[in-house]
Amino acid sequence: MELDEIKQLLELLGGTDITELQIERDGEKLKIKRERFLSSYDATPPGSQPAAPAAAEAKQETDEGNKHVSITSPIVGIFHRSPAPEAPPFVEVGTAVKKGHVLCIVEAMKLMNEIESEVDGIVSKILIENGQPVEYGEPLFLIEPSLNE
Numbered sequence: 230m231e232l233d234e235i236k237q238l239l240e241l242l243g244g245t246d247i248t249e250l251q252i253e254r255d256g257e258k259l260k261i262k263r264e265r266f267l268s269s270y271d272a273t274p275p276g277s278q279p280a281a282p283a284a285a286e287a288k289q290e291t292d293e294g295n296k297h298v299s300i301t302s303p304i305v306g307i308f309h310r311s312p313a314p315e316a317p318p319f320v321e322v323g324t325a326v327k328k329g330h331v332l333c334i335v336e337a338m339k340l341m342n343e344i345e346s347e348v349d350g351i352v353s354k355i356l357i358e359n360g361q362p363v364e365y366g367e368p369l370f371l372i373e374p375s376l377n378e
Contacts, residue, residue: 230259297371298348302363306337310359318359320370324352332370335363350374 230252242250242261251260302308310318310333319331326332326346334341354371357363 230254230257235259297353297373298350299368300332300344300347300370300372302335302344302365302367302369304335304337304342305365306335306342306363308357308359308361308363308369309334309336309341310355312341320352320355322352322355326350326352326372344369346370346372348372348374 238250238252238259238261249260249262251258253259310320312319312334319333320326327349328346330346331343332346332352333344335344336342350372352370353373356368356370363369
């Protein structure tokens with residue numbers, strides 16, 4: 230396969246959601262694979278957001294006048310709501326959780342990192358879709374803390 234043909238393929242793939250392509254022709258094989266991080270992420274310009282909190286630390290946020298704790302990703306990876314594809318999610322909106330309760334898994338370099346709740350409370354919002362990439366410090370869940378905290 231000629232270099233010009235490969236360049237054309239790369240240009241064509243640039244505008245698509247295809248992450249992997251394998252072509253076999255006349256005994257030659259070409260495999261193109263790319264990561265899809267941030268393809269659907271709405272990035273804000275640098276400097277317009279405060280710095281991300283430390284690994285898995287909860288921070289207080291105001292959401293429609295109520296205090297919520299935001300559970301953030303301590304690493305870059307892929308968000309998984311359940312321990313296996315056929316298993317039920319760790320939590321749903323409305324689930325009561327205790328500090329240390331596993332909320333999700335963030336997969337990074339084939340390592341499964343359990344993300345735990347930092348507070349007792351009720352899961353009020355799940356901010357990421359299953360299987361989506363997440364960035365360091367990106368909010369994953371909003372938890373309404375229990376009154377006894």
